[in-house]
Amino acid sequence: MKIVLPIVLSVLILIPVYFFGFRSDTPNEPISNVQTPPNIVFVLADQWRAQEVGYAGNDQIITPNLNKLATESLIFENAVTTMAVCAPWRASFLTGQYPLTHGVFYNDKPLPNEAYTFAEIYKEAGYQTGYIGKWHLNGHARGADPFSARDQPVPKDRRQGFDYWKVREVTHNYNNSFYFDEEDKKHVWEGYDVFPQTDSAISYISKNKEKPFVLMLSYGPPHDPYFSAPKEYQDLYDAGTLKLRPNVPEEYQDSARRVLAGYYAHATAIDKAIGDLLEGIEKAGVADNTIFVFTSEHGDMLMSRGVVKKQRPWDEAIKVPMLIRYPGKLESRRVLDPIGTPDILPTLLGLSDIPIPKSIEGKDFSKNLLSGKDLENDATLIMLPVPFHEWQFKNGGREYRGIRTRxxxxxxxxLGPWLLYDNENDPFQLNNLVNQSEYNSLQKKLEKSLSKKLKEINDKFWPADEYMNQWNYLYDRTDSLRAENYLEINR
Structure with missing residues (x-):
C-alpha cells in the first residue's frame, strides 16, 4: 500500500497534463507559464467568393472588420475549395479527406457516422465542442425526397462530436429562421439569423473560456436568395454604380449588378457580425490564445459567363477568402501557394500540437506557416465527380478533375483536356489555352501533376454513374438526365 499510493498520486497528477496536451519545457516550470492549448473559432460563410473583400483590393464592398482582421492574420491568396459545393466542402473540412473517400460528393447525402472528424479529434484532446448554424451533413434516407431532411433535427449520433448544438440542417431563409438545440427542441432566431447566431457564439465563448474549446459558426449567407439582407445593409449599395468583372456577358450585366448589390448587402451584414464576434473574444480574455479562422465553402459565379452559383471550375466558384489569426504565433502576411479543403484540418491540428490521424488525406502546412515560409505546395486538386442540381447534365454539367496552381x-x-488558363496574365480566364501548340510543354507538365495527385488518392476518374452505384446513391429528380453528346455541350 505504501508503494501503490505514491504511484496512484503521480498518475492522477499526470492525467490532466496528458489529456489536455499541456507541455512544460522544464520539470519545475511554474504553473502560470504552462502552455494552454489554443481555442479554435471557425467562422464559415456560404458562397462567399475570394474576390469580394476589401482587403483583396475590392474598393466597392464594405468589409471594415475583415479588413482589420486581415492586418492581424495570414491571408491565403489561393484558398481553393476542392469541390465547389456545400455538403462536400463540409465533409472534406471535417474529415480532412477528399470527396471520393468520405463519400459526400453530392448535396444531401449523409456523412457516415464512422467518419473521424474535427470535433471528435479535438474532443479526445480535451476540448469542449460547439456548433451553431447550418450543418448540411445529415442527408436523407435513400429514396426519400432529396430535401426531406433539411427541416428536421439532426440525431445526436449524427453530430460528429459536437456537444453544444444550435443547428438547422439547411435553410436559405435567413429571417426568423428556426433551429434545434441539443435536445431537438425547436427555437427561432429572431430577425436576421446571422446576428443572433453570433450572439450565441459570443455567449458560448464567455461561458466556456476556462477550458479549451472549438466552436464552429456556420452562416447561411451570402448564399442566395440575394435580396433578403436587412434593409439598412441593402441601402448601402446602388446597383447601378457597381463595377462588374469583365467576364460578365453584356446581356446579363443589369441582372448581375442587382444580384451583386444584394450579395454585397449580405456580406457587409456578416462583416458587422464578425466585428461583434471578435470584440466578444477580446472581452472574454481569450483572444491571445485563440486561432480564429474565417473562410467560405465555395464562391459564386454571380453572372460571370452568364451563370450564378457554383460547381464550375472557374475562379469565381473555386476560390474563397481565408484568414487565420493566431496572435504571437502567426504574423500577418500573404500566403501565395494554393491550399485545398482537406488541408485545413491537419493544418489546424498542427497549429494545436495535436497528432494527425492516419485517416486524414490533406497536408499539414503548420510548420511552414509558423516558420514564415510559403506552403511549398505546387498545386491543389479541384473536382466534380457528379454534376447535380443547378449544373446537372442537361444544363451543361460534366464530370471533371483539375488542379489550381499559384x-x-x-x-x-x-473527353480529355478541357481548360487551361494563365491566371497571372488572364485573371478573368477569358483565353482558354488548352491544346494550343505553344503551350504543349506546360500542358504536359500540368497533366503530369494532375495524374500524380489523382493517383495519390486512388481517384480513377470514372463517369458519374460509377460513383453513384458504388455508394448506393440515387440521383435527385432530373439530375441523371443527359443527352448522348452532353460532354460536348459548350465545349
Whole structure:
C-alpha cells in the first residue's frame, strides 16, 4: 500500500497534463507559464467568393472588420475549395479527406457516422465542442425526397462530436429562421439569423473560456436568395454604380449588378457580425490564445459567363477568402501557394500540437506557416465527380478533375483536356489555352501533376454513374438526365 499510493498520486497528477496536451519545457516550470492549448473559432460563410473583400483590393464592398482582421492574420491568396459545393466542402473540412473517400460528393447525402472528424479529434484532446448554424451533413434516407431532411433535427449520433448544438440542417431563409438545440427542441432566431447566431457564439465563448474549446459558426449567407439582407445593409449599395468583372456577358450585366448589390448587402451584414464576434473574444480574455479562422465553402459565379452559383471550375466558384489569426504565433502576411479543403484540418491540428490521424488525406502546412515560409505546395486538386442540381447534365454539367496552381488552372473532363488558363496574365480566364501548340510543354507538365495527385488518392476518374452505384446513391429528380453528346455541350 505504501508503494501503490505514491504511484496512484503521480498518475492522477499526470492525467490532466496528458489529456489536455499541456507541455512544460522544464520539470519545475511554474504553473502560470504552462502552455494552454489554443481555442479554435471557425467562422464559415456560404458562397462567399475570394474576390469580394476589401482587403483583396475590392474598393466597392464594405468589409471594415475583415479588413482589420486581415492586418492581424495570414491571408491565403489561393484558398481553393476542392469541390465547389456545400455538403462536400463540409465533409472534406471535417474529415480532412477528399470527396471520393468520405463519400459526400453530392448535396444531401449523409456523412457516415464512422467518419473521424474535427470535433471528435479535438474532443479526445480535451476540448469542449460547439456548433451553431447550418450543418448540411445529415442527408436523407435513400429514396426519400432529396430535401426531406433539411427541416428536421439532426440525431445526436449524427453530430460528429459536437456537444453544444444550435443547428438547422439547411435553410436559405435567413429571417426568423428556426433551429434545434441539443435536445431537438425547436427555437427561432429572431430577425436576421446571422446576428443572433453570433450572439450565441459570443455567449458560448464567455461561458466556456476556462477550458479549451472549438466552436464552429456556420452562416447561411451570402448564399442566395440575394435580396433578403436587412434593409439598412441593402441601402448601402446602388446597383447601378457597381463595377462588374469583365467576364460578365453584356446581356446579363443589369441582372448581375442587382444580384451583386444584394450579395454585397449580405456580406457587409456578416462583416458587422464578425466585428461583434471578435470584440466578444477580446472581452472574454481569450483572444491571445485563440486561432480564429474565417473562410467560405465555395464562391459564386454571380453572372460571370452568364451563370450564378457554383460547381464550375472557374475562379469565381473555386476560390474563397481565408484568414487565420493566431496572435504571437502567426504574423500577418500573404500566403501565395494554393491550399485545398482537406488541408485545413491537419493544418489546424498542427497549429494545436495535436497528432494527425492516419485517416486524414490533406497536408499539414503548420510548420511552414509558423516558420514564415510559403506552403511549398505546387498545386491543389479541384473536382466534380457528379454534376447535380443547378449544373446537372442537361444544363451543361460534366464530370471533371483539375488542379489550381499559384498561376495556372488546368482541367480535364471525360473527353480529355478541357481548360487551361494563365491566371497571372488572364485573371478573368477569358483565353482558354488548352491544346494550343505553344503551350504543349506546360500542358504536359500540368497533366503530369494532375495524374500524380489523382493517383495519390486512388481517384480513377470514372463517369458519374460509377460513383453513384458504388455508394448506393440515387440521383435527385432530373439530375441523371443527359443527352448522348452532353460532354460536348459548350465545349
Amino acid at each position: 498561376r495556372y488552372t488546368y482541367v480535364k473532363d471525360l
